[in-house]
Amino acid sequence: MNPTKAQPEWPPVVVGGAFQTGIMLMKHLVRAGLEVCAFDSNPRRPGFHTRYGKVFLCPNPDEQPDEWLRFMLDLAKGMRRKPVLIPTSDQFLASIAKFAGQLREHFIFTPSISLQAEIGTKDNQYEIAERHGFPTPRTRLIGSPESLEEFMAGARFPCLLKPLSARLWAAAPPGHPLRFKKIVVGQTAAELAACYALAREFDLQAVVQEVITGPDTAKLVYLSCYGRGGERLGSCILRELRTDPMDFGSASVTEPREAPDVDALCDDFLKSLSYTGLCELELKRDSRDGQVRLIEINPRYSGTADAAPYAGVNLGWLHYLDLIGQDVEPVRQNSHDYRHVVLQRDLPTLGSYRKAGLLSWKELRRSYRPPVYFFDLDVYDWQVTARTMLGVGWKLFGRPWMRRFIPKG
Numbered sequence: 001m002n003p004t005k006a007q008p009e010w011p012p013v014v015v016g017g018a019f020q021t022g023i024m025l026m027k028h029l030v031r032a033g034l035e036v037c038a039f040d041s042n043p044r045r046p047g048f049h050t051r052y053g054k055v056f057l058c059p060n061p062d063e064q065p066d067e068w069l070r071f072m073l074d075l076a077k078g079m080r081r082k083p084v085l086i087p088t089s090d091q092f093l094a095s096i097a098k099f100a101g102q103l104r105e106h107f108i109f110t111p112s113i114s115l116q117a118e119i120g121t122k123d124n125q126y127e128i129a130e131r132h133g134f135p136t137p138r139t140r141l142i143g144s145p146e147s148l149e150e151f152m153a154g155a156r157f158p159c160l161l162k163p164l165s166a167r168l169w170a171a172a173p174p175g176h177p178l179r180f181k182k183i184v185v186g187q188t189a190a191e192l193a194a195c196y197a198l199a200r201e202f203d204l205q206a207v208v209q210e211v212i213t214g215p216d217t218a219k220l221v222y223l224s225c226y227g228r229g230g231e232r233l234g235s236c237i238l239r240e241l242r243t244d245p246m247d248f249g250s251a252s253v254t255e256p257r258e259a260p261d262v263d264a265l266c267d268d269f270l271k272s273l274s275y276t277g278l279c280e281l282e283l284k285r286d287s288r289d290g291q292v293r294l295i296e297i298n299p300r301y302s303g304t305a306d307a308a309p310y311a312g313v314n315l316g317w318l319h320y321l322d323l324i325g326q327d328v329e330p331v332r333q334n335s336h337d338y339r340h341v342v343l344q345r346d347l348p349t350l351g352s353y354r355k356a357g358l359l360s361w362k363e364l365r366r367s368y369r370p371p372v373y374f375f376d377l378d379v380y381d382w383q384v385t386a387r388t389m390l391g392v393g394w395k396l397f398g399r400p401w402m403r404r405f406i407p408k409g
Contacts, residue, residue: 002321002329006033011081011108011324014038016092018047018055020376023384024306025088025316026052032317039075039092041068049383061095062167069099076106084323085109086278086316088301090120090165108323110277111228116299119273122164122207125297134269135293139209148196151208158187158211160248161195168203176202183248185211212295214287215358216243219295220259221251222266222281223308225315227322230274234313236333237262238304241367242359244345246352251304252345253367256311256336262292278319280304303375307340308333310373338371344388348395 013029015022018040026036026047036053041060048055056075061068076083085107087093096103097117103109110116119125126139140151141164152159162183163169172179178198186192192208199206219240225233239257243249266281280298285291301316308315311333321328353359376388 002318002331003326004032009081010034012036012079012083013320014075014079014083014085014107015053016085016087016096017089018042018045018050019089019303020046020384020388021301021303021306022088023047023050023052023381024303024375025086025301026050027378027381028306028309028314028316029320032314032320034320039071046384046387049387051381051383061091061098065095065098068095069102072099072103073106083107084320086301086319090298090300091167093117093120093300094165110319110323112274112276115273115275116277116279119297119299120165122162122296123205126207126209126294128273129269129294129297132269132272134265135291137210137212137293139207141205142196142208143205145193145196145200148193148208152189152192155189155208156210157189157192158185159192160185160209160211161192161199162207162209163199163203164205164207169199172202182250185248212284212286212293214284216240216247218285218287219243219251220257220262220283220285220292221254221304222262222283223302223305223313223315224266224270224279224281225313225318225322226270226276226279227328228276230271230276232267232271232330233318233322233328234308234315234331235263235267236308236311236313238307238340241339242346242349242353244342244349246349246356246358249349250342250345252342252349254304254307254340255338256307256333258336265292275299278302278305278315303342304340306375307373310338310340310371311335338373339367339369340373340375341368341377342375344376344392344395347392 012035015038018038022038029036030052039056039058041058058071059067094117097113100113123141126136129136142148160183166182169178170180184195186195221238224235227233237257237259238254240251241253244252278301280302282295283292305315313333378385
């Protein structure tokens, strides 16, 4: 049996990233009795208001890498013991990998951090997946209109376009059509070329890919943790019920699923990489041939990973136990009857599903019927939850409704 509570002398944890994802990792670790803090370079992140631990404001590692490294070393010096470091965003995953040599003296983190950073960018992950025999849609890295034309000559539409890393488009100029978007879809060659022309205004390189056909319910998520010796310590599979936006967005409602073929496929792939640490693989079963193909790899603690503890697989805790040298007994999911809901995504997208005839009242009731667990609704963490609800209200009702809750001046 694995420990369920931390011992007083065990190392504290530093979480990289103050998005809601980082908050949820903090919550699960605090509940296990650990001392936890986090850091982020954006003071507007919700983590700066959480009750689960202190969040420190750090320099932006993309813009001030040397200053960020100094911040990290100073942070470690202030800890009572050498802390465990777990990233929850691509930005901090890449930064930890970049300075792994200097940071390893002061932090404990996964030995495969360099591999994770390599997989974390879209130009690498599909090539790595193909090289190791993992089914992927036809994908290419493009850097010019000519390379896009070459791809489209043999493409089956619709096709999608996405950045090498989501934060590249998030940094688009204010008002730009692609700002904060993670993906755009071209139903025709002309539409795809127009999307790339927009992207080239601030980012020359992009990933172009054929769409995997099928409904959102054909999407699956494989969540896992692999130990320092390469053995699988825990895993579970979820099915996506809805996404925001519909068809090509991030999951807003998921539920556990049994899929032995997907489990074996993903496990074999990660073991072929000698992977260690946390990983999420998002997949989709193509309606044309039934083949499961890769959508995306997130080689870190992800938002969907918050659903795993309710299936008996506390990935962050297993990862922590392994990193501090505990012998970990592998665990598998033990529950297949609950829903995991991201309210700030799901509520705004319900209208789209209803309008498309893809969501009945019966199914809507089922998705919120107990047992149900929420990613962003936590009475204890009331300040973060209040901000989430205000954000949902803004999306649903807009400025007039919000004026009732925002003080003048």
